[in-house]
Amino acid sequence: MPASNLLELHNISKSFGALTALRDLSFHIGPSEVVGLLGDNGAGKSTTVNLISGIYKPTSGYLSVDGQRTLFTCRSDSADAGIETIYQNTALVDSLSITRNIFMGRERTDVFGFLKQVEMRDIAMEVLEKAVHISGIDSPDKLVGDLSGGQKQAVAIARAVFFKRRVLLLDEPTSALSVRETEALLAQVLKLKAEGVSSVLVTHNLYHAYQVCDRFVIMSHGTKVFDVNKADTSISQLTEYVVLT
Amino acid sequence: MPASNLLELHNISKSFGALTALRDLSFHIGPSEVVGLLGDNGAGKSTTVNLISGIYKPTSGYLSVDGQRTLFTCRSDSADAGIETIYQNTALVDSLSITRNIFMGRERTDVFGFLKQVEMRDIAMEVLEKAVHISGIDSPDKLVGDLSGGQKQAVAIARAVFFKRRVLLLDEPTSALSVRETEALLAQVLKLKAEGVSSVLVTHNLYHAYQVCDRFVIMSHGTKVFDVNKADTSISQLTEYVVLT
């Protein structure tokens, strides 16, 4: 494998009690590349995303970043490596406002650690309107618990897009989004790619995947069954692999 | 309106504190009809579904069932009226097994109220395989909290499909489902229609909606902006209404 790969997974396995969620999984993410991570329900996609984010530790195998072998033991490790994630379950705190959720753990503060509330509020509003144009959110002070399903997802997207650095992991980011917001997000992924940010897109919508991805990794029952460049495949072949394996 | 309408909403409004989530909303669901409820994020679709299910009470307006004016004060009222719902947030208890979630509140028991565990377990397994063929669930004794996003949604679907009677409300039921399971669910909706069960399908995927729905109700900012039969519209017109209002 070329040394220039941003991130590589090497023979990763992961068990939960008796269940082997991932088995001997290896794939890589290159620079300025959008990888589509596809597969049936329960194939292990979210487990893979959580593992790259440092939430789960692999049972065996390892990661490498820029060719350097490494292991993420917590979320901060993966953040240090430039990884940003939109989780399938959104990972928002219902009892906090939108602004506080966006800046959770990465607050803008003065030298004493006190919050710059006005600044954060302004950024939150702007990023919500730009990253995914979401309607109905009239104030970034609203509690996340009071938002609709799609609005919550938009907040999670806004947060990841704002803090993105090198790799963006998107776990079914459009599942609750409307047509318009979905288009906006896919455009955003391409724009980030142009800026040099790689992405991993997990989705069940193969049209969306085909629209933006450069390469596809298809998983089934915890292992990789197919890894192909866009140029070498077609949407019908992808469908076949996802549905039939 | 014809007296034969299964369910009608009359001038429903619903406020949360300062926010008016629904305003003066009226539409109906006929017998053996699949209605697509479409609209942008935060338009009020889930609020409508929750209201028909008896979870929310309207601030003003009323419902009628079979032409009889009524008000649902709790979920049991709507269940009595033959309404079954797949909620956007799935409404599952993470700490209970799949079987117990499916039969939650409607357990099979002997005359003393003791659970017929074997019977329920068998039904659960069967319904999971038939209603939405979901892979990776090898036992109905698994805790729902340990399932993947799509597997959870499949359990919620299985429950609703098993207990369906007259009207099935589906709030973004396919958001986490894979291609194959999505197809299975849409086929299921059409099969139920043939058996005389009406459905309300909330989705952001207009292709899915166009594939199975007989009529479309499009909402925007808490009100209805469009109500049209499939015969009188096209997918591009729907897209226009959903995106531009």
Added chain:
Amino acid sequence: MTDSAVPKSRTKKQSLLKQIMTMPAGAILLVFAALQIVCIAGALAYPDDFRYLSPQNLTILMKAIPVLGCLALGAGILMIAGEFDLSIGSVYTLTAVLMASLVDGGMSAFIAAPLGILLGVMIGLLNGTITLRFGLPSFIVTLGGLLFWRGAVLLYNGAVQVRFDPEPAFSSLFAGTLLGINAAFIWIMLFVAGFYLLLHRHKFGNHVFATGGNPAAATAIGINTDRVKLVAFAIAGGMAAVAGIIATARVGSVQPGQGAGLELQAIAACVIGGLSLRGGRGSIIGIFLGVMLIHTITDVLLLLRAPGFYLDMFIATLIVVAAAFNHLIERRGAA
């Protein structure tokens, strides 16, 4: 589709020990069994110095367990449903005082005891009604209840102890022996069996777990969570009264100051037995093992004649150690 066999191969077979570890209450069962083995071995090795297996000691254990057992069973079911009851200690005293003074006034204990239980149930219902009607945290409502009913004991009967002198049939029913086994212990075993059936085999139990585990989902699916909680409150109050009756039948009198702090002990027993304070998780067997663990530890320390001045310190340490073991075992089971 070619993969119908694949999902099977994703799950490994696990050893029996690991299977026990992951059962609800499995870990605490192992901890408890280990403790028993050590105690029994010690008692066999030093029968004169450590009289754990002497019939008298076993009798004491059987007499000691039922009171906390009843309190913990009631409080535990309520906690699984997602609510607290801090007033059970006061209810325990109040119902005992009521029963004893009624019997003192000439009533048959067979009538007075059900009246006591009825009072406990009514207080539980009142706690539940206030909590649910006003949407208050049950912690505050029942903390109020703790103070209120403690005051009510004094109001009803002053700060004097009451003698309890029931007909012999009643005494032998609650404090006698049957086939060498203490009657109170037989009662608690019956309660454990009954509540096991109710919670793990009856639909009501399913509703309790759903209500505590995710009240919004339970409501959305049509469970009347308020009714479930109300019944659970009533059970907690009723079981507090039963505990009061068993204690009074044993001791023969009621002190107005007794029962203070019992609510925390009962909650502790439940939590040791694997119950979650956030509701929705727990098991009857776990609760009972938690109670047995606390009493066994106390008993062993007394038999070893540990200094009473620091007895509570030892008990506290051992309980935390037992809980830590419990957790380590659980984690190994999940790995």
Added chain:
Amino acid sequence: MTDSAVPKSRTKKQSLLKQIMTMPAGAILLVFAALQIVCIAGALAYPDDFRYLSPQNLTILMKAIPVLGCLALGAGILMIAGEFDLSIGSVYTLTAVLMASLVDGGMSAFIAAPLGILLGVMIGLLNGTITLRFGLPSFIVTLGGLLFWRGAVLLYNGAVQVRFDPEPAFSSLFAGTLLGINAAFIWIMLFVAGFYLLLHRHKFGNHVFATGGNPAAATAIGINTDRVKLVAFAIAGGMAAVAGIIATARVGSVQPGQGAGLELQAIAACVIGGLSLRGGRGSIIGIFLGVMLIHTITDVLLLLRAPGFYLDMFIATLIVVAAAFNHLIERRGAA
């Protein structure tokens, strides 16, 4: 797009009162304000019979509030982070005994008091470490702590009351008066202000709310929830020690049995002030108003000469009534 103005029109303008009602701690503020208005009006109308505004009474209120206030602030922050500390009552006593006996042995109170606070912080850290290291419920760990440190008081100094006789500068710093205001009350106001800034204006506070509100999400986003909880445990322990110092400076001696039950009072004050026992919700102002409400109710009942034997019954009832009012106001605000 033609609808840029539409979302605006979906939100109604609300009255100032409704806005206050929906603020965190807004409802309890209204309840408290209403109570104060009634009390002040009553005191002005019947200055001889109801001496609420007499200087002595105001002084006692100012002296009474800081002890529970410090305990509740510490316990409250920890509860917002999603954990309990039941050992604060025992820590309060232990640190006070330590400080008093060190001063008795000739040490300056200005050194002994920080040592006491240090001990409190260390105990908090120990509670936190055991809880997090073994993944135990903090309820069990700190219930163990309650018994353990109560025993430690006896171990350290026996069951004797310790006299506290510091240099006058120390006494006036904690029990003196400044511009007619009690020094302890000034301290508690400083703590309220400081913790307000920490919890609502500092990033640490944001982490506390996130950790308590949804620990999984907080972890997933990179917050070190263990560290946040550990700091919160340390704060709870440290504030218990501060409460011990203030109480001891006022009374001039420490009883080995004091502090029992204070943990429940502190939790009650927090819950009355709108804090959720499940973590993630609460406010410093709410906690402080909860403390003030409890003390005002007790004070008013004593001033009205409520029958003392049953004082607790009245306090319990009024606290539940106040909480119910609080909830009704909140609900009206949301409707």
Added chain:
Amino acid sequence: ADVKATMIIYLDPSVQFFNPVVKGAQDAAAQFGVDLDVQYANNDPVRQNDLIESATVSGVDGIAVAISSSDAFDASICAAVKAGIIVIGFNNDDLEGAKGNCRQAYVGMNEFASGVELGNRMIEQFGLKEGDVVFNPREIPEASFAVARGGGIEKAMKEKGIKVETVRSGLDPAEAQNIIAQFLIANPTVKALFGTGSVTSTVGAGAIKDAGVNIPFGGFDLAVEIVNAVESGAMFATMDQQPYLQGYYPIAQIALAKKYGLTPTDVDTGQGAFLDKSRISSVKPLIGSYR
């Protein structure tokens, strides 16, 4: 040691009163070669029964126990005596005395009588008269010591037509001082203050000062603070019952009975309980050990 004995105290270990009791017991144990363990029932009759029965099981030769209820411990004590164990009551006795309980002897005093004595002395000294109101806060009103002492005060007052007000103050001194002071502010007509246990007796003087009133104050038990208050005149007197003896004699009697077959006998420790300014200074150095 050839004699094993268990001492069972009804309250919990933090109650100061029992310090000299335990010291007395330990001194006796050392002198007579007794293997002694001390247990605490934490105010719970069920637990006290457990303790009595546990001691019986572990085969001790003697039990010293506070018989704080006339009925609650009859059965377990009788069972112990039947098993050949020497049982001595101390501090509290069955109200029916030897008739009501199988214990072989009782060592202690009458707390009710000491309450009456303090009440009468305060009436005499400060000229309390019919129609007056006095205040007697109690840390735990339902505790047996509070019922006995408070009841004694009430009896003395009732004979003169004086009314006794009472309130639960709790065990926390700061809290107790607040409550007492607030009560005194609300009731300026109160003519005298009575402590009940060591907490109320310690903080009473401070509360009087806080409330800005000037009334006489008497109480119970011994502690440095209390002695200082009596010395300085802030407090009129305190009542003591020589608790050291209540620990010493029971253990000594158990040893003597076991070794030489000497029959245990009742001992009254309540002579010379009243301590005012004139007597207090001789007591002061012995606090925490023999007093």
